[in-house]
Amino acid sequence: MASASQLRNRINRQGNDVRRILVTGASGDVGRKTLLHLLKTRPASDLVALVRDSSKAEDLAALGVELRQGDYFDRASLLHAFAGVEKLMMTSTHAFTDRKTAQGNVIRAAVDAGVEHLVSMSIARKKNSTFSMKEITEEDLFTEQMLMSSGLTYTLAYHPPFLDVLAFYIGANACETGVRVPAGSGKFAAATRDDLAAAHAAILSGDGHENKSYTLTGDPSVSFSDIAEILSNIHGKEVPHTTLSDEAYFELKRADGVPDFVVEFACKWVQGMNAGEWEDQTGDLEALIGRRAKTAPEFFRDDFPLSAKR
Numbered sequence: 001m002a003s004a005s006q007l008r009n010r011i012n013r014q015g016n017d018v019r020r021i022l023v024t025g026a027s028g029d030v031g032r033k034t035l036l037h038l039l040k041t042r043p044a045s046d047l048v049a050l051v052r053d054s055s056k057a058e059d060l061a062a063l064g065v066e067l068r069q070g071d072y073f074d075r076a077s078l079l080h081a082f083a084g085v086e087k088l089m090m091t092s093t094h095a096f097t098d099r100k101t102a103q104g105n106v107i108r109a110a111v112d113a114g115v116e117h118l119v120s121m122s123i124a125r126k127k128n129s130t131f132s133m134k135e136i137t138e139e140d141l142f143t144e145q146m147l148m149s150s151g152l153t154y155t156l157a158y159h160p161p162f163l164d165v166l167a168f169y170i171g172a173n174a175c176e177t178g179v180r181v182p183a184g185s186g187k188f189a190a191a192t193r194d195d196l197a198a199a200h201a202a203i204l205s206g207d208g209h210e211n212k213s214y215t216l217t218g219d220p221s222v223s224f225s226d227i228a229e230i231l232s233n234i235h236g237k238e239v240p241h242t243t244l245s246d247e248a249y250f251e252l253k254r255a256d257g258v259p260d261f262v263v264e265f266a267c268k269w270v271q272g273m274n275a276g277e278w279e280d281q282t283g284d285l286e287a288l289i290g291r292r293a294k295t296a297p298e299f300f301r302d303d304f305p306l307s308a309k310r
C-alpha cells in the first residue's frame with residue numbers, strides 16, 4: 001500500500017506531470033555518468049543530482065539537471081533533497097566510511113520522502129560462494145536486506161570489478177613494468193563504469209525492472225595473464241605477467257605511498273579476481289543497454305592508463 005508521502009508525490013506528479021529521477025553520488029564517476037546516459041532519453045527537467053558540493057557538478061547544472069545538496073550522514077538533508085522524487089539511484093559510497101549508516105540513511109529518507117522505487121548497487125557475489133571482502137560484502141548484504149524490507153520497490157544492480165580501476169591493481173605503468181599482482185589464474189568479467197552507468201539509466205528510465213536483480217558483467221572474462229597478453233598485443237612488445245607474494249605486493253604499493261589498509265583492500269580484490277569470484281557472464285548488461293559492452297581489449301587499447309584512479 002502506498003504511504004501518505006508516496007500518495008502526495010503521486011498527486012503532485014499528476015498535477016505537474018513530473019516523474020523525477022534522483023541520482024546520488026552525482027559528483028562522482030558512476031553517478032555523473034548515470035545522469036549523462038539518462039539525459040539521452042529523458043528531459044533534464046526530470047532529473048535531479050544529489051551532491052555534497054555543488055561546485056563539483058556545475059557541468060550537470062549547465063545541462064539543466066537540478067542539483068540538490070545532501071550528505072548520507074545528514075538525514076534531514078536527504079529527506080529535503082528527495083521531496084517529489086519517484087525513482088532514486090543510490091550510488092554506493094566509499095569503503096571505510098561506515099557504509100551501513102550512510103546507505104541505511106538513504107533508504108530511510110527515501111521511505112519517509114515518499115520515493116517509490118530505489119535502485120541500489122552491490123558488488124556481485126557468486127552463488128554459494130564463501131568469499132567475502134571487508135568493508136564490502138557485509139555492508140552490501142545489510143543494504144540489500146534493509147532495502148528489500150523497506151516497502152520500497154527495488155532493483156539491485158550487481159557490479160563486477162570496474163575495468164577503469166584495474167590500473168590501481170596492476171600499476172598504471174604496467175606496460176613498462178609488466179602486470180605485477182599476487183599469483184592466480186582466475187578470470188573476471190570486468191566492465192567499464194560508463195557501461196554500468198548506462199545500465200543504471202536503462203533501469204531508471206524503463207519499465208519492468210521492479211523488484212528484480214541484475215548481475216552486470218563484461219564480456220569476455222579475463223585473467224591477469226590475459227591482460228598482460230592484451231597489453232603485449234596492443235604495444236607490440238612483451239608485457240610480462242609477474243606473480244608476486246602478498247608481501248612483495250605490499251612492498252611495491254607501500255613504495256608508491258599507498259597506506260597498508262588500502263593495499264590490504266586491493267589484495268582482497270585481486271584474490272577475488274584470481275579465485276574466479278566474478279568470472280560468470282550473465283548477459284544482463286548487454287540486455288539492459290541494448291548493445292555490446294566495451295571489452296577488456298578495447299578498454300586497454302583506448303583508455304588505459306588514462307583512466308587510472310584509485
Ligand SMILES: NC(=O)c1ccc[n+]([C@@H]2O[C@H](COP(=O)([O-])OP(=O)(O)OC[C@H]3O[C@@H](n4cnc5c(N)ncnc54)[C@H](OP(=O)(O)O)[C@@H]3O)[C@@H](O)[C@H]2O)c1
Pocket residue numbers: 024025026027028029030031051052053056070071072073091092093094095102123159160161162165193
Ligand atoms: N566495482 C568496483 O570495482 C568498484 C571500485 C571502486 C569503487 N566501487 C564502488 O562504486 C562506487 C561509485 O564509484 P565511483 O567511481 O563513482 O566513485 P567516486 O567517483 O568516488 O564517487 C563517489 C560519490 O559518492 C559521493 N559520496 C561519498 N560520500 C558521501 C556522503 N557522505 N554523502 C553524499 N555523497 C557522498 C561522492 O561525493 P563527493 O564528490 O562529495 O566526495 C561522490 O559523488 C564507490 O563509491 C564504491 O562504493 C566499486
